[in-house]
Amino acid sequence: MRIGWIGLGNMGIPMVKNTVAAGVEVTVFNRTPKPNLDVGGATVVQKLEEAVIDQDALILMVSDGAAVKDILFAQKAVEQMRENTLVVNMSTIGVDETLDLAAGVHTRGLRFVDAPVLGSVKPATEGTLTVVAGGDEADFNELQPLFTAISKVAFHVGPVGKGAAMKLLVNAFLGMTVEALGECLSYAGNQSLATDLVMQVLENSAVWSPTLAGKRAMVEHERYEAQFALKHLKKDLGLAVRQGQAVSANMPAIETTFKSFERAESAGYGEMDMAAIVQFLSAGKQQS
Known part of the structure; x- marks a missing residue:
C-alpha cells in the first residue's frame, strides 16, 4: 500500500512513524513548512500534488473541516488523484461536513472513508489509538495495514458519517468527564479538601477512569502542557452540539x-491541555 499523508501535527507525526515502521510506503506533506522533521523514513515533499499523485490512499490528519475542504477542493487534490483512490479523513470534523466532503469526493470517481481516532499524543506514539471508521466495509478492510500500524483496535461503525458521529460522541463524553472533575475540585477547594487527597479518594471509587488517571499529574502539579489542546476539544464539543440539534x-x-x-478559551486557556478546564473552574474565572 502506498499512502499520501497530509498533516504533521502532534498526532500526525507519530502516526506516520508507526505506519512507516509497519512497512507501508508513506509520502508526507504539511501545509506549513516544518524543516528537519523526524518522520521515521517517510518521504517528505514540498508540494501537495507530490503527496497525492499515484497513491492507493490519501490520509488527512488536519485541524478541522475547513482545512480538509481546502486541501481536497480549493487546492485541487481531488483533481490530481487517480480514479478510485481512497480518501481517508482521520481529522475530527462534523457529521454534516463529512457527508458533504464525501459527496464531493465521490463525484470525482474517488472513494471516501471517515476514520477519526480516539486518543492523544501518548497512544499515537505507542500505536495504541482506537479507530472509528465509517464507509464501505471493503474499503475498511483494505485499510487494515494502516489501522494495524496506528491502533490497538479499529471499528467499522457503519456507512460514511458514522465515524464522525462516533468520534463526537466520545469527545463529548471526554469533555463532560474533565468538566465534572473541574467542578468537583472547585467545590473541594471551597471545602478545604486538598486536590491530591480528592484524587486519591476518586482513584479508589467507582468513578475512576483512564482519563482521570492520565490527567492526574497535570491536575496535581497544575502544569497543563497540551496533549490535546482545550481549544480543540471545545471545537469538538461545538460540533457535537450542532449535530445533536440537527x-x-x-x-x-x-x-x-x-x-x-468556550468561556475557558476566551479566558486564555485555549492553548493549554483540555484538563486546564480544572484550573479555569477552580480559579473562579468562569462568567455567566
Whole structure:
C-alpha cells in the first residue's frame, strides 16, 4: 500500500512513524513548512500534488473541516488523484461536513472513508489509538495495514458519517468527564479538601477512569502542557452540539460543557491541555 499523508501535527507525526515502521510506503506533506522533521523514513515533499499523485490512499490528519475542504477542493487534490483512490479523513470534523466532503469526493470517481481516532499524543506514539471508521466495509478492510500500524483496535461503525458521529460522541463524553472533575475540585477547594487527597479518594471509587488517571499529574502539579489542546476539544464539543440539534438529541449537559469550554478559551486557556478546564473552574474565572 502506498499512502499520501497530509498533516504533521502532534498526532500526525507519530502516526506516520508507526505506519512507516509497519512497512507501508508513506509520502508526507504539511501545509506549513516544518524543516528537519523526524518522520521515521517517510518521504517528505514540498508540494501537495507530490503527496497525492499515484497513491492507493490519501490520509488527512488536519485541524478541522475547513482545512480538509481546502486541501481536497480549493487546492485541487481531488483533481490530481487517480480514479478510485481512497480518501481517508482521520481529522475530527462534523457529521454534516463529512457527508458533504464525501459527496464531493465521490463525484470525482474517488472513494471516501471517515476514520477519526480516539486518543492523544501518548497512544499515537505507542500505536495504541482506537479507530472509528465509517464507509464501505471493503474499503475498511483494505485499510487494515494502516489501522494495524496506528491502533490497538479499529471499528467499522457503519456507512460514511458514522465515524464522525462516533468520534463526537466520545469527545463529548471526554469533555463532560474533565468538566465534572473541574467542578468537583472547585467545590473541594471551597471545602478545604486538598486536590491530591480528592484524587486519591476518586482513584479508589467507582468513578475512576483512564482519563482521570492520565490527567492526574497535570491536575496535581497544575502544569497543563497540551496533549490535546482545550481549544480543540471545545471545537469538538461545538460540533457535537450542532449535530445533536440537527437530529433533535437531548444533550443539556453537553451543551453546558461546551459553553464552559468556550468561556475557558476566551479566558486564555485555549492553548493549554483540555484538563486546564480544572484550573479555569477552580480559579473562579468562569462568567455567566
